Amino acid sequence: MTDTPRITRIDITHHQLELDPPFPASWDSQPRRKFPATIVRVHDDAGHVGIGSGDAMYGFDDYEHLFIGADPLDLPRHSAVLDNIGFHAGRPWPLDIALWDLAGKIRGEPCWKMMGGRAKRVRAYASSGVHRHPDDMAKMARHVIERGFPALKIRFGRTRLADDLDTLAAVRGAVGDKLELMVDCNQGWRMPWDTKAPWTVDEALAVARELEKQNVYWMEEPLHRGDYDGYAKLRRQTPVRIAGGELTRERYEFDQLLARECLDVVQPDVACTLGMEGLRKLAQAVEAHGKVFTPHTWGNGIGLAANLHLTAGAASAPFIEFPYDPPEWSIERRDFMLEHPIDIDREGWLNLSDAPGLGLAIDEAALDATLAKRSTYA
Structure with missing residues (x-):
């Protein structure tokens, strides 16, 4: 029987894709000339990496210690902690997506299952x-x-x-x-x-x-x-x-x-x-x-x-x-x-396929070309 997996690192990167022509979103009076994306990666001690995206993770700097060293498969616990963080800070749900992707990769199971x-x-x-x-x-x-x-x-x-x-x-x-x-x-x-x-x-x-x-x-x-x-x-x-x-x-x-x-x-x-x-x-x-x-x-x-x-x-x-x-x-x-x-x-x-987690392949070159800011928690 293997040891319980542990979260070792969380990386959060912020990206900006230039939009030419701009995107005139119907719900926004200001045409969008850049498309922002926040990418969250959660690493475990076996080399698996879960990926999520969404809001900018405002205020997460105060809470990363609640996840480092934790069992990545304890998804109900993580959901409850993130719900509390969502009250005290910005919406932290990109991390939850990354945790589910990671759990699927550890279990060898797609998230839809x-x-x-x-x-x-x-x-x-x-x-x-x-x-x-x-x-x-x-x-x-x-x-x-x-x-x-x-x-x-x-x-x-x-x-x-x-x-x-x-x-x-x-x-x-x-x-x-x-x-x-x-x-x-x-x-x-x-x-x-x-x-x-x-x-x-x-x-x-x-x-x-x-x-x-x-x-x-x-x-x-x-x-x-x-x-x-x-x-x-x-x-x-x-x-x-x-x-x-x-x-x-x-x-x-x-x-x-x-x-x-x-x-x-x-x-x-x-x-x-x-x-x-x-x-x-x-x-x-x-x-x-x-x-x-x-x-x-x-x-x-x-x-x-x-x-x-x-x-x-x-x-x-x-x-x-x-x-x-x-x-x-x-x-x-x-x-x-x-x-x-x-x-x-x-x-x-x-x-959807039977690939583990979300089944996505990341374009690292595109992320490198659009990188605006990086934060690492370990």
């Missing part, structure tokens, strides 16, 4: 990110069909709501019933410099009535993330599915959303919220309430892979988000740190 092994693939929906002219958005929708996607998410938030609705109508007119369409209203949170108030329930309901006419599959974040009463009221008054929770931070908040019947579709991101173990348990609770669990994935390919393993292994989602809006947001930009960008097959499925 560790999550419950329910499936090894999930069908993807194309998630757009740019406010395009209606004709260009219709062209994008036709391209999405050709690529094999079964669904497309359109972003609202243009200067005039009428322009958003015209874009949606143009897409529906171009594709008919060949695509399911989702609409992200982007009312749940704001960038630090954007101070516009979120919609009221009445405003959201007026939009919902227009979405009903276009047979929209779900309406995402139509209200502020904490407007539980408003969400419950809105959901009672429209047949359109209501989605949200992408950056909700704590389990008790999700419990309130479930108890108050606020959402049909629950969308936390493992790179931002509760980590792998926390969201595995939440997925069970969401499905026990008869709701859909399918994560937000708007980050890089490591976060996408972690959410994919979580969803395939622990949930029964009809779709998972696949950030895709070329040329400004291509899979090559999104996954610049991976040797092989993650992509769908010809029928829109994201397929």
